[in-house]
Amino acid sequence: MPEAKTRRAAAKAKREGKAPSTQAGEFVREEIEHVREGKHGARSAEQAIAIGLSKARRAGVKVPAKKSSRKSTGKRTASKKSSSAAGHRKKVTQKSSAKRSRASTKALKRESSTSATRKSLASHARKAASKRTAANRSAAAKKAVRTKGAHARSAAAKKAARTRARS
Known part of the structure; x- marks a missing residue:
């Protein structure tokens, strides 16, 4: 959580x-x-x-x-259609057992x-x-500038100037 x-x-x-x-x-x-x-x-x-x-x-x-994990087969899409036709079913999630939870925590700690x-x-x-392509990176940077705000943009400019001064 x-x-x-x-x-x-x-x-x-x-x-x-x-x-x-x-x-x-x-x-x-x-x-x-x-x-x-x-x-x-x-x-x-x-x-x-x-x-x-x-x-x-x-x-x-x-x-x-992730793009590579989006591969879907014809069978999958057919089953999706049939399940949606049957109406929306509430997904039932079970709480993981204490033993399983402990085992996964131990494995991650290793x-x-x-x-x-x-x-x-x-x-x-x-x-x-x-x-990523140069155009893609450039577009992302331009969007970041649009949503950053004046204060953060100023801080970023100062940081860039310090970086340029170092090299």
Whole structure:
């Protein structure tokens, strides 16, 4: 269950008109913190991010599924049609047993916490960015500027100036 602080921050981002990925970023940040604190581990930065995104989806953030996992067969779509024709059924979720919950917590604790280091997160970000086109990255930056606000834009400009001065 995400912390109340995380849910509030995501709700604030939604009110400000930020993208779903930005809203989900709060949940990912919380997950990274959990890995760093040793509450549980993750094998890679990507896994920690995936856990955070999963929490965001469960909390109602409209984050699209990963493109590669959207492959659907003809059988699936047919079964979806028949189930929707039968009317909306309420999904029944059972609470996980204590034994199962304990086992999954123990398994996660055995994982390392190095996946949440600045180095591993930075390398993951570089790898993810390299898969995107320059136009796509540029469009994302332009949208960020539109939704940032004057104060945050000023802070970002100062940070960019410091970065340029260093190199």
